[in-house]
Amino acid sequence: MEHPENDSQYSGLAVNSGVAQPPQVNPYLKARRRKPLPTPGELVEGILKGDRTVLSRAVTLVESTNPDHQVVAQEVIEKCLPHSGHSRRIGITGVPGAGKSTSIDVFGMHVLKQGGKLAVLAIDPSSERTKGSILGDKTRMEQLSVQPDSFIRPSPSAGSLGGVARKTRETIVLCEAAGFDNIFVETVGVGQSETAVHSMVDFFLLIQLAGTGDELQGIKRGIMEMADGIVINKADGDNIPRAQLAMAQFRNALHLFPPTASGWTPEVKCYSGYYGLGIDEVWDMIDRYFKFVHENGYFEQRRNEQARYWMFESINEQLRNHFYHDPEVEAMLGRYEARVLDNRLSSFVAAKDILDFYFRKNNFSSNK
Numbered sequence: 001m002e003h004p005e006n007d008s009q010y011s012g013l014a015v016n017s018g019v020a021q022p023p024q025v026n027p028y029l030k031a032r033r034r035k036p037l038p039t040p041g042e043l044v045e046g047i048l049k050g051d052r053t054v055l056s057r058a059v060t061l062v063e064s065t066n067p068d069h070q071v072v073a074q075e076v077i078e079k080c081l082p083h084s085g086h087s088r089r090i091g092i093t094g095v096p097g098a099g100k101s102t103s104i105d106v107f108g109m110h111v112l113k114q115g116g117k118l119a120v121l122a123i124d125p126s127s128e129r130t131k132g133s134i135l136g137d138k139t140r141m142e143q144l145s146v147q148p149d150s151f152i153r154p155s156p157s158a159g160s161l162g163g164v165a166r167k168t169r170e171t172i173v174l175c176e177a178a179g180f181d182n183i184f185v186e187t188v189g190v191g192q193s194e195t196a197v198h199s200m201v202d203f204f205l206l207i208q209l210a211g212t213g214d215e216l217q218g219i220k221r222g223i224m225e226m227a228d229g230i231v232i233n234k235a236d237g238d239n240i241p242r243a244q245l246a247m248a249q250f251r252n253a254l255h256l257f258p259p260t261a262s263g264w265t266p267e268v269k270c271y272s273g274y275y276g277l278g279i280d281e282v283w284d285m286i287d288r289y290f291k292f293v294h295e296n297g298y299f300e301q302r303r304n305e306q307a308r309y310w311m312f313e314s315i316n317e318q319l320r321n322h323f324y325h326d327p328e329v330e331a332m333l334g335r336y337e338a339r340v341l342d343n344r345l346s347s348f349v350a351a352k353d354i355l356d357f358y359f360r361k362n363n364f365s366s367n368k
């Protein structure tokens with residue numbers, strides 16, 4: 001028999017007629033209209049009232065790459081600017097595992113107890129790759145995340161460091177306009193992002209651990225040089241003597257660094273984020289720093305320098321985008337690259353040809 005399964009003794013194998021499956025997408029969903037985009041005026045009004053939901057929506061627009069969203073976002077930022085600037089901006093860095101989340105939770109609660117309002121932002125250009133597991137996960141800051149006076153926002157999703165950093169800087173403006181008078185900007189202390197954070201904060205705090213060498217912690221000398229304060233975490237239990245030793249070593253190392261532009265001598269402290277020990281001392285250092293730089297005028301100076309830096313950064317970013325996103329330029333780059341790699345053309349001539357083409361195309365006169 002050709003198809004033994006059709007024999008009556010195998011009746012169990014008979015195939016029943018199918019049952020229609022429901023559609024995978026809920027048909028009623030279509031009836032739900034998308035919320036219309038709020039107007040800049042509505043957003044600004046909500047932000048100035050300190051409404052965190054409106055603030056969150058505005059930040060989403062700042063982070064969006066949709067040009068319509070960007071138009072609204074830029075108008076909101078502009079209207080919020082006159083209400084911004086009155087906060088302490090504190091950058092916090094340290095390698096993964098140094099205790100940033102734990103520390104931000106306790107430092108943040110300390111700030112709130114003193115009557116402040118706190119926004120915690122992050123810069124992590126790799127966040128798409130790590131799916132936000134390093135930074136920005138609200139559950140990492142258990143106490144803070146349920147406080148009405150705190151606003152925790154994960155890093156804008158991955159992109160160029162400059163792009164991610166610019167969005168965070170714009171978010172600072174919105175948070176300040178919403179009345180947050182303390183801003184923490186967190187970053188992982190392993191790469192370039194510290195420079196970006198440094199360029200938008202007033203005080204830069206480096207969290208270190210005792211018992212591992214500098215190299216092991218992946219902290220580059222440049223990052224230590226940027227720090228206004230170095231704090232050694234996990235100074236608890238058996239770890240206390242090691243933390244104290246590390247404190248002495250860091251103090252010695254700092255002596256070898258050139259004097260800071262602020263005139264402030266960076267300090268080194270020990271604390272335990274987990275057990276809440278030494279938090280007052282760390283915060284006292286930060287209070288003294290702010291008093292010091294307000295008195296000697298460095299506070300204003302640093303903010304002005306940062307404003308200038310970001311103006312040039314924005315110009316550079318937009319020029320780069322305009323150039324590299326031009327389809328003809330992209331095609332040319334591919335062709336020229338191959339010729340340069342084959343030694344058929346010098347890098348300089350290749351660059352000049354492509355730029356000349358780009359300038360001509362945009363009716364700029366190329367500078368010779």
Ligand code: GDP
Nearest residue numbers: 095096097098099100101102234272273274275
């Ligand atoms: P992050 O990756 O820098 O954000 O570090 P976490 O805050 O997630 O901390 C990493 C680990 O160190 C966690 O298991 C914490 O419980 C632990 N930890 C953080 N602070 C302290 C501390 O002060 N003392 C001790 N003993 N452990 C800590």
